[in-house]
Amino acid sequence: MIHSKHMIAAIAAVLALLSATAVASDRSETPNIILIVADDLGYGELGCYGQQTIRTPRIDQLAAEGVRFTDFYCGSPVCAPSRSVLMTGRSPAHAYIRDNGDFRGGAALKAKQGWEFPGQQPIPADEVTLAEALQQRGYATAAIGKWGLGHCGTSGDPNTQGFDLFFGYYCQRHAHNHYPRFLWRNAEKVEYPGNDGRSLTGATFSQDEFTREALGFIRDHKDQPFFLYLPVVIPHLSIQVPQSSLAEYEGRIPEEPYEHNAYLKHPAPRAGYAAMVTHLDKAVGQVVDLVDELDLSDDTLILFTSDNGPTYNRLGGSDSDYFNSAAGFRGLKGSIYEGGIRVPLVARWTGHIPEGTESHEICAFWDLMPTLCEVAGAECPEVANGISILPAMLGEGSVDDREYLIWEFPGYGGQQAIRMGDWKGVVRNTKRGNRNLELYNLKDDPAESNDVAHKHPDRVARMQELLKADRTESPLFPLQRRRPNRP
Known part of the structure; x- marks a missing residue:
């Protein structure tokens, strides 16, 4: 009888080991993906890309623990079309969305859904997004931040475009205030008492809500593959930041007066702008720390980039000249010159991407769809016309030959x-x-x-x-x- 019990226990142990091995094997083929996209962050606004004034130690650390791309480009020099390229894998000359533009055909939907902002022109229902490709592979998916590709209820609704969870701003105009009266969780408004949506400060800073939601999503899905898309709104205008972060720079950076425009006016705009970027850097650090704490670093590819170049000089108080935001490149946001489209890209995947490496491969947003599909073992849509840059990320050599972008x-x-x-x-x-x-x-x-x-x-x-x-x-x-x- 004792012998039989030992035999049963031994068999059970072997079966458990085989099961665990199978799970581990399956898991290694579907690593988590965290894609963080800053809003209007210039190529030169990170320490790892030469910034001298604004402190970004956590993103710099991410680069030091992985790879930094020197010749990486966004999809467009403004927000909505750049995000369209990123999400659909279609290059800018083939993408459905090619410029910013409010959705003009949603009067009935506005009343039904309770919109207060129009949202941008929605991507079509038949577009296959990166989220859909990963969702079909078994990934839990979330988009947390600014969407800009269609309001809830439209064909561009992220809940019908592959995302299990959307939290944030559907409309780019809504996102011009970092202390909003409300944000959206899927099709439901989340109200924020203490924010009036018009003031420089308030009770709840939207970036902190994005960070909180992102950390919760990671914890909730730590035992299954997940895709976390974090298109944050920093450092897009208006210049707004909690006082605790502003104090790190206020009085330490010389200020100059500027003419007020449609964005909220900040009394210390350079300090405020620098503080916004550093505040975002801390949020990135919180995400990375949680991944490490949950022992997911070997199974999680983390990428950080920006949707386009830095904003027009002195608009809303920003000062791209003072911070050398475009790193000496010509042009800013809205320009097809290098300053408007060349952006940072750093990536960390512990145990896979060699630490402290640099890639000079010429690549762009539309390459991320095939790259991340390859990482996840997902099927890449045929209409996506980029190439996988995974070999460059992993330090395994050059990517496939390509004549041009x-x-x-x-x-x-x-x-x-x-x-x-x-x-x-x-x-x-x-x-x-x-x-x-x-x-x-x-x-x-x-x-x-x-x-x-x-x-x-x-x-x-x-x-x-x-x-x-x-x-x-x-x-x-x-x-x-x-x-x-x-x-």
Whole structure:
């Protein structure tokens, strides 16, 4: 009898070990993914990218424990189209959303859903998002922060686009105040007494709510694969931050007066802006610390990037010149020059990404869909036209050969850009019928200050040919001004 009990116990132990091994094996093939996207954070606003004034020790640590990309680009120089590229994997010349723009067709939905802000033009129902691809692989999914791709009830509703949980701002205009009267949890409003949505301060700072929700989501799903998309609103204007964070910089940075505009006016704008970025850095640290505390670091890929370049100088009190926010690159948010589209990307995946590495691979937002699908073993939608940069992340060599990257942005007069190795072509003012291409050698001229198009006619012709050929026409966001029909 005793022998039999021992035999049964031994068999049970073996079965448990086999089961645990199978679970561990399955788990290793579906690592957690945390994608943190800052809002209007410039390439040069992190310490690991050369920032001298604003302190970002936790993001710098993330880079030191993983990889830092030097030539990574966002999807567009403004918010909504950049997020569209990120979520759908379609490059800017093929994406459905190519510019900011409020949704104009939601009068009935506004009354039914209780909207107070219109939201942006929604992505279509048939788009397959990164969240949907991962959800089909068995991932729990959450988007916490600013969405900008359609309000609840529209075809762009994140709950119908692959996210189990949405928490935050649906509308970018709503997100212009960091002390809102309410946020959204899926289709329900979460009210914040003590916030009036119009004042510089209030009782509840939205970034702190995003952090709290993110930590809760990680704890709730620590035993299953999860995708946490954190499109935070910092450091987008208005300049607002809790006093405890402001105190770290106030009186330590020289201030200059600025003209008030539509955004809330801050009495110490440079200190406030720096404090916002450092406040975000601490939030990133909280997320990383929880991942480590739960012993998930080997099973969690954490990425940090920004949706576009830094905001226009002195708008709303921001001072991109003072902080060297674009790291010497030409242009800011809204510009197709490097300052408007080159953004940070750091990634940590303990035990997989070598520590303290740097990648010079030329890559962009539309590469993250195939990359993260490969990480998760998920099926990447065929319409996604990026390539996986996982080999570059893991330090295993160069990514697949690719001749060029193309941007198309109908805003700010209409702009196109193409990067081919060290060469960058830029076309501006397409709405005025301009087709002339400026040419820059980024290796010799990273600030894009010396147009050498006249010296390289063959290269210019090739770029113009590609800009014309590798695109689809957008009826919603045309690159050229529509001409009236003539009889």
